[in-house]
Amino acid sequence: MRTIVLCRREYLECLLSKSTYGTRYPNSVKPDELGIETKGLTLNNNFKSWTFNHHLFNQAILSPKFTDVVIDQTNKLFNELESYWDKLFLKEDIIKENKNILDFPGWIYHYTNDIIIKLLTGEKYYSMAAYFNTLSDEKSDHPSVNVEDSVIFFQELRKLFAGYSLFLFILPFIRYHIPFFKNKTNDTIRSLRYFNQKLETIIERRRQEIKDTPLEEPLPHDILTSMIIKNAFRDVNYIEVGKAARSMTNSEIRANLLDGIINGTFKITDTLSFIIYYIAHNSDVEKKIIEEIDNVFQGDKMRPITKDDFYSLSYCEAIVKEVARISPNLYSFSRCFDKSEEIAGYQWPANTLFKINVRAIHNDDNDWEEPNKFNPDRWLVEGFEQKNNSFIMFGGGLRICPGRKLAMIELVCLIALLFRKYEINLVDMNSPIKTWSNSVLVSCEKLLVEIKQRN
Ligand code: HEM
Numbered sequence: 001m002r003t004i005v006l007c008r009r010e011y012l013e014c015l016l017s018k019s020t021y022g023t024r025y026p027n028s029v030k031p032d033e034l035g036i037e038t039k040g041l042t043l044n045n046n047f048k049s050w051t052f053n054h055h056l057f058n059q060a061i062l063s064p065k066f067t068d069v070v071i072d073q074t075n076k077l078f079n080e081l082e083s084y085w086d087k088l089f090l091k092e093d094i095i096k097e098n099k100n101i102l103d104f105p106g107w108i109y110h111y112t113n114d115i116i117i118k119l120l121t122g123e124k125y126y127s128m129a130a131y132f133n134t135l136s137d138e139k140s141d142h143p144s145v146n147v148e149d150s151v152i153f154f155q156e157l158r159k160l161f162a163g164y165s166l167f168l169f170i171l172p173f174i175r176y177h178i179p180f181f182k183n184k185t186n187d188t189i190r191s192l193r194y195f196n197q198k199l200e201t202i203i204e205r206r207r208q209e210i211k212d213t214p215l216e217e218p219l220p221h222d223i224l225t226s227m228i229i230k231n232a233f234r235d236v237n238y239i240e241v242g243k244a245a246r247s248m249t250n251s252e253i254r255a256n257l258l259d260g261i262i263n264g265t266f267k268i269t270d271t272l273s274f275i276i277y278y279i280a281h282n283s284d285v286e287k288k289i290i291e292e293i294d295n296v297f298q299g300d301k302m303r304p305i306t307k308d309d310f311y312s313l314s315y316c317e318a319i320v321k322e323v324a325r326i327s328p329n330l331y332s333f334s335r336c337f338d339k340s341e342e343i344a345g346y347q348w349p350a351n352t353l354f355k356i357n358v359r360a361i362h363n364d365d366n367d368w369e370e371p372n373k374f375n376p377d378r379w380l381v382e383g384f385e386q387k388n389n390s391f392i393m394f395g396g397g398l399r400i401c402p403g404r405k406l407a408m409i410e411l412v413c414l415i416a417l418l419f420r421k422y423e424i425n426l427v428d429m430n431s432p433i434k435t436w437s438n439s440v441l442v443s444c445e446k447l448l449v450e451i452k453q454r455n
Contacts, residue, residue, distance in 0.1 A: 003353045004343075005332075007360035009367060009389040011344040015335045015354060016389055016396035021047050022335035024399075025168045026351065034167060034192060040255030041402065042263070043164075049252075056248060057256050058402050060226035067307060069221045070119060070406055074413045075304040077115050077128070081107065082421075084132040084140075089451055101427055104276055104447040107131065108269040112410070113154055116264030119406070120257050121202050122222035126150040153198070156191045161262055163188025165438045199254045203228070223260065227253050263403055266443065268410050270329040271320070273444035275415065277433045278323050278374055280426040280449075285376060286419075288315055290454075293420045301421045301454075305413050316415045318379035320408065324362075324393040326374055331359040332440045333395055358392055425450045 006012060014020060023045040038046040041053055060066065085107075089100040110127040117125040129140035130151045140147065166175055166184055175185040206224055219225050231247040248256075279286050292315040297303070336353045343354065363371040367390040369378070378384065394401035401407070418424065427448040434445045 001353055003334075003355055004348070005355045005357050006344065007357045008344075008364065009361050009387065012356060012361075012389040012392075012396070014341055014343055015356065016392070018397055020337070021050070021398050022337050022354075024334050024336070026336045026353070033172075034189070039252050040259045041399075042259050044255075053248075053252060053256055054398075054402070056227055056230050057223070057260075059230070060223045061260075061402055062405060063226075065221050066119075066223075067405070067409065070409050071305065071307055071310065071413065073115055073118050074410060074417075077111060077118070078414070078417050080114075081111050081128060084128060084136075085451065087138065088132070088136055090453060095452055098450075100452055101448055101450050104424075104449045105269050105273045105444045106446070108272055108414075109265060110154065112268045113157065113261075113265045114150075115410070116261055118222070120223045120260045120264070121199075122206070122220045122224060123202060125153065127154045130154070152194075156194045157261065157265065159187055160191040160195065160258075161266060163191060164262075165440075169439060195258055196254060199257050200250060202257075203250050203253055224253065224257065227256060260403065263401075264406070267329060267441075268407055270441070270443050271324060271407075272411060272414060273447050274327050274329065274433065275319060275323045275411070276424060276449065277426070277447060278327075279319070279419075280424070280429070282374060285319065285374075288376075289319065289415065289419050292316065293416050296416070297420050305416060309416065310409055310412055313412050313416055314380060315376065316412045317408070318376040319415065320411045321379050321391070321393065322374060322376040325368075325391060326362065326372070327442075328358045328362055328393060329443065330393075330441045332357055334440075335399075356392070361390060361392060364390070419454075421454060423452050423454045 038044060038049050044050040089102055094100055110131045113127045114125045117123055126142050126147045127150045129142045130147045133139050175181045207228060213219060227248050231245050296309050296312050332355050334353055334355050339350050341348055365371050367387050394404040427450055435442050436445050
């Protein structure tokens with residue numbers, strides 16, 4: 001398929017306008033091949049169905065109440081993470097023997113997996129506990145059946161994440177007839193079946209819990225509950241208005257949850273791993289982070305982080321943006337339109353595929369001063385305003401990332417919680433960061449760091 005790669009922000013006006021809906025991968029997945037093509041968000045090519053899901057998902061994830069829940073869970077799960085690190089890496093004898101070394105993305109993938117499942121479904125998962133068990137003779141206190149369940153969940157998620165690329169970028173003939181690809185294809189479909197069953201059980205259980213909750217009692221603030229009650233009896237607006245639009249079916253909820261779990265687990269970890277790498281290579285930046293954090297927390301290394309803290313950590317936010325600018329982990333995303341469009345001065349036929357090269361746009365010297373320089377301060381210069389579409393870490397227009405606020409809270413809070421208490425150094429300052437990539441994203445494979453308490 002002919003693909004047009006756009007590397008200048010000026011060409012994105014029509015693609016990222018708030019009124020233009022474009023599909024992502026129009027011809028790769030055959031209708032009903034995976035059973036999710038007209039459901040959820042990321043792979044949904046049906047405008048009517050996408051609008052319905054987008055509207056309900058956004059309402060739930062962008063609500064102010066949800067921000068409080070994200071910060072609360074960040075504190076709780078960070079405490080759990082620290083309890084494992086205390087046992088494995090922070091004891092005096094371990095530090096003396098230089099064994100205080102951990103694989104940063106290894107831990108954070110499990111952390112982000114546990115938190116995103118909690119935020120989306122309200123269920124407690126034990127992926128961090130499972131990872132701890134693989135590294136320690138002592139086992140976590142959680143019931144082993146739950147821990148083992150989380151191990152399988154995480155393994156299947158990895159398979160599914162890798163398997164999606166197969167459906168998006170490899171021709172159907174190859175994936176169904178060439179043995180290596182055929183096995184991978186079957187693996188992906190098996191993983192998807194596993195998630196369908198798993199999520200169906202969770203949804204049915206929650207539907208029952210909602211039915212059993214008396215009207216005067218509040219319901220939890222996770223995305224699953226919001227999606228179930230929207231336009232249904234427990235929806236506040238439904239009671240007021242007395243009638244409503246339709247509510248979501250289980251298969252729609254399943255696809256939305258899966259979209260959130262995949263996006264929320266991998267992208268946050270990859271971005272945070274790059275952040276650690278950049279901070280380690282820029283001691284002046286590290287010094288400024290610590291200054292900001294000490295100023296906000298006044299030396300208190302234990303109290304939970306709050307919403308006000310999050311809004312005060314502007315240097316930490318600038319670091320997230322600068323790392324995402326100079327080294328975006330989702331370095332390309334696509335759009336396709338069902339009618340002819342004029343873009344970059346040419347008239348393109350309907351169904352032309354456009355790829356937006358995020359890396360090129362973030363490093364264009366027409367829009368950025370010294371684009372190759374890692375300089376978080378650029379975001380804090382008084383009066384600084386980025387030019388339209390010159391920074392597209394979360395995409396743009398109608399299909400902009402719905403998880404952007406959640407991702408930003410997570411990233412800023414994690415930087416603060418990590419650097420307020422720990423000194424984190426790379427084990428090997430000379431080696432480049434170890435990554436793997438496909439044609440849309442670059443993911444951190446391994447990053448060994450040495451960790452100890454900050455004086
Ligand atoms: C650092 C973290 C993240 C980055 C860099 C990121 C980036 C992106 C980008 C570039 C897109 C494509 C937008 C477009 O086409 O205009 C996207 C889409 C999406 N993201 Fe994120 N994202 C992140 C975290 C999250 C989280 C935490 C969630 C879930 C809760 C999420 C859910 C989604 C979904 C569902 C879509 C598809 C939207 C649609 O097609 O309508 N993302 N993300």
